[in-house]
Amino acid sequence: MSSRCPVSLLFLLPLTLVACHRETRDYESDALLSNDRPVAFGANAYHLAQGQRLYAWMNCAGCHAHGGGGMGPPLRDDEWRYGGSMEQMVATILDGRPHGMPAFRDKITEDQAWQLATFVRAMSGRARQDMLAGRADEPANVEPLTLDSRKPVRRVTPKQDDATEE
Amino acid sequence: MKRAFAISAVFALGGCGGIQSAAGRDGMEGSLIGGLFEVFLWTTAAVYLFVLAYLAIALVRGRRHRREAAGLQGQPPPDADRKWRTGLIVFTGATALILAGLTIATWLTDRALAKAEQDSPVEIEVIGHQWWWEVRYDDPIPSRMVRTANELHLPVGRNARITLKSNDVIHSLWVPNLAGKQDLIPGRIADLVLHPERTGVFRAQCAEFCGLQHAKMALDVTVESEADFGRWKAAQLRPPPVPTGGGALAGYSLFQSRQCSSCHAIAGTPASGMVAPDLSHVASRRTIAAGTLPTTHANLAAWIDDPQAVKPGNNMPEVPLTEAELGAVTAYLETLK
Numbered sequence: 001m002s003s004r005c006p007v008s009l010l011f012l013l014p015l016t017l018v019a020c021h022r023e024t025r026d027y028e029s030d031a032l033l034s035n036d037r038p039v040a041f042g043a044n045a046y047h048l049a050q051g052q053r054l055y056a057w058m059n060c061a062g063c064h065a066h067g068g069g070g071m072g073p074p075l076r077d078d079e080w081r082y083g084g085s086m087e088q089m090v091a092t093i094l095d096g097r098p099h100g101m102p103a104f105r106d107k108i109t110e111d112q113a114w115q116l117a118t119f120v121r122a123m124s125g126r127a128r129q130d131m132l133a134g135r136a137d138e139p140a141n142v143e144p145l146t147l148d149s150r151k152p153v154r155r156v157t158p159k160q161d162d163a164t165e166e
Numbered sequence: 167m168k169r170a171f172a173i174s175a176v177f178a179l180g181g182c183g184g185i186q187s188a189a190g191r192d193g194m195e196g197s198l199i200g201g202l203f204e205v206f207l208w209t210t211a212a213v214y215l216f217v218l219a220y221l222a223i224a225l226v227r228g229r230r231h232r233r234e235a236a237g238l239q240g241q242p243p244p245d246a247d248r249k250w251r252t253g254l255i256v257f258t259g260a261t262a263l264i265l266a267g268l269t270i271a272t273w274l275t276d277r278a279l280a281k282a283e284q285d286s287p288v289e290i291e292v293i294g295h296q297w298w299w300e301v302r303y304d305d306p307i308p309s310r311m312v313r314t315a316n317e318l319h320l321p322v323g324r325n326a327r328i329t330l331k332s333n334d335v336i337h338s339l340w341v342p343n344l345a346g347k348q349d350l351i352p353g354r355i356a357d358l359v360l361h362p363e364r365t366g367v368f369r370a371q372c373a374e375f376c377g378l379q380h381a382k383m384a385l386d387v388t389v390e391s392e393a394d395f396g397r398w399k400a401a402q403l404r405p406p407p408v409p410t411g412g413g414a415l416a417g418y419s420l421f422q423s424r425q426c427s428s429c430h431a432i433a434g435t436p437a438s439g440m441v442a443p444d445l446s447h448v449a450s451r452r453t454i455a456a457g458t459l460p461t462t463h464a465n466l467a468a469w470i471d472d473p474q475a476v477k478p479g480n481n482m483p484e485v486p487l488t489e490a491e492l493g494a495v496t497a498y499l500e501t502l503k
Contacts, residue, residue, distance in 0.1 A: 027474040029484060053481070057429065057441045107428045109483040137334075 029111045038086040041114040042121060045131040051119025052137055054112055058104065066142050067123045072100060075123045076142070077151060084124070084153035089117040125150040186342055186369040192389070193344030194282055194361035202275045209264060282361055287325035290318070294330075294337030294350040294372070297379040297480060298443055298456040303399065312402045313431075315443030316456045318387045321395040322365050330356040338374035341387050347373045362389040369457065378479040384457025402447055405434025406502045416491075417498025425485045426495070432502065442482065449502045455480075467496045 023045055031040035031047065041047045055061065063072030073081065082092050093113045096103035104113065121127060125148040132145045190196030293300040303312040318341075320326050330339060332350040340347035341360065348358040372383040390398065409415040418435075421427060427437035433446040448454070451461055455477055459465040468475075471492055473482040487495065 025479065027478045028472075050481075106424050109425055109485055112483055 029109075032111050032114065037114060041118045042086055043128060043131070044118070047115045047118045048122055048127060048131050049133065050112075051115040051117070051122075052133070054108065054116050055119055056138060058108065058116070060116075063100065066136070068142060075120055076125075076148070078124065078154045079156045080153055081156055083155070084121075084126075086114070086117050086121060089120055090114055093117060124148075124153075185367060186371070188342045190342055190344065190346075192362060192364045192366065192368065193341075194363055195279060195345040195359070196343065197363065198275050198278055199346075202271060205271050206268060209268060213264065282325065282359075285325055287327040287359065288321060289327055289329070291329045291331065292318070292339060292350070294332040294334075294339075294376070296334050296377050297372070297383040297477070299339075299383070299385045300333075300443070301385075303402075310403060312399060313444045314402060314447065314451075316385045316453065317451050318370065318385055319395055319398050320360060320362050320387065320389050321392045322362050322389050324361070324392065326360045326362075328358045328360060330358060335376050336374050337372050337376045337383070339370060340373035341368060341370035343368040344387070349374060365389045365391060367452070371457070379477050382456060382458045382477050384453075386452050386457065401450070406432065406446055408435065409498060409501055413494045413497040414501050415498075417494035417496070420487075420491055420495050421498055424487075425483065429482075445499065445502060447502055449500050463496060463500060466499055467492060470495055470499075 025046045026040070026044070031037065031044070034040035063070055064075050067076035068074050073079070080088075082088055082097055090110075090113045092101060093108075093116055094103065094105040094110070108116070118127070122132060122145055125145070127145070129146065134146055135144055136142075189200065191200055289304040291302040291304060293302075299316050299318075301314050301316075301318055303314075305311045328339070330348055330350040331354075332352040334352060336352070337350040338347045339350060339358065343366075344360050344362055345358065348356055350356065366389055368387040368389065370385050370387050372380055374380075376383065388398075409418050421430075421432070422436055427435075427439060429439040429442035430445045431438045431440060432444075437445075449461060453459060454461050454465060454469055455473070458477055459469065470485070470487070472484055473480055474484055
């Protein structure tokens with residue numbers, strides 16, 4: 001019995017190496033050159049955290065609040081006027097949209113737009129659970145993203161949206 | 167082996183001199199505490215040597231007694247008891263006196279420090295960021311407030327009360343030449359009083375691990391005469407002139423129209439970003455990127471070209487600029503004296 005113990009330990013040994021996998025942080029814009037940017041940015045906790053930082057720095061909360069919306073539409077729900085995919089969100093951020101969304105091209109870099117989109121995507125519960133931070137960087141009256149449920153993307157046209165508001 | 171010891175001894179002494187000296191004799195707190203340390207060191211050293219000498223005498227005399235006792239088998243001398251009692255009383259009394267003396271010395275040092283903190287200080291606010299220092303000189307008149315980064319100017323012989331805040335994680339401000347360190351904790355306000363007694367340029371650094379570039383989070387502390395300090399502050403209050411032509415003008419418009427102005431501020435221009443170091447007088451500072459590189463043309467250009475190569479993980483992005491644009495922005499920043 002006791003002689004078999006070291007052998008079983010030997011089998012367990014590879015399991016301890018599982019913890020050695022560390023997410024790579026991509027400081028140079030390798031992710032931007034990747035063929036699959038939604039994964040290179042969207043599945044990376046570092047880019048998500050940087051996106052959260054930029055959300056505060058670029059005063060996105062000024063219009064969208066902490067996702068609940070205000071002057072701008074809410075970001076934590078399932079409705080997307082201009083599309084909810086990463087590429088569409090990056091286009092919205094860089095080029096702006098009618099009725100208020102300013103263009104951030106030349107205000108932030110393309111890398112940073114992708115990082116922001118990663119965070120905004122996570123706001124509607126579409127990021128992997130293990131990428132999310134347990135608490136927000138600043139006090140907010142919304143529950144942490146980890147408690148949020150996944151929202152399917154539902155397309156609404158701005159016109160329909162106006163009609164429902166009236 | 168001996169050689170290795172000699173080399174490591176030299177390294178150990180490296181912390182005792184120059185612009186970043188752990189001996190800390192250039193400020194009032196450092197010199198008062200240093201003086202107290204010497205009092206303790208020499209007193210305890212004297213007591214230690216005395217005890218060792220006593221022990222040595224006891225060993226020698228004990229042997230002689232035993233030899234004599236073997237020959238004589240006699241009684242101990244009649245006055246031995248009295249001798250012992252006197253000795254013990256003197257020893258206990260001396261111990262009490264020395265301890266009382268050290269307590270009084272500590273109390274006097276503490277009072278001297280507390281008294282020094284009472285006179286009218288320069289009010290400064292230092293905010294820790296990953297990985298740079300934001301420095302604000304407060305003034306009752308808002309237009310006389312100075313905002314700078316990664317440098318601290320202090321008038322000699324006067325108190326500077328520094329309010330410490332953090333924007334993200336725990337940092338710690340340590341100016342080893344002047345005083346001990348003090349933590350900057352997010353959501354809390356701490357303070358630290360510096361009283362420099364010697365003019366000069368010292369190096370301070372973050373003394374609490376705060377992330378990837380913790381090692382490259384330093385700041386220059388310039389201690390100067392009251393007049394020089396006044397001149398420096400007046401220069402900081404003047405907005406830098408807008409260039410009138412050449413590469414610097416092109417750099418100015420690039421700075422305003424591109425990513426730079428989203429995060430950085432330059433006094434007197436539309437650039438008013440508050441999340442990155444204020445660049446109003448960046449060329450007057452000794453170093454860039456929080457003590458990482460000396461301020462030279464080549465270093466400025468290298469930093470703007472690819473900040474992630476110099477300080478990986480910092481929050482300044484690589485802004486896509488052509489070679490001509492990079493030269494223009496660098497030329498503009500160099501005019502910000």
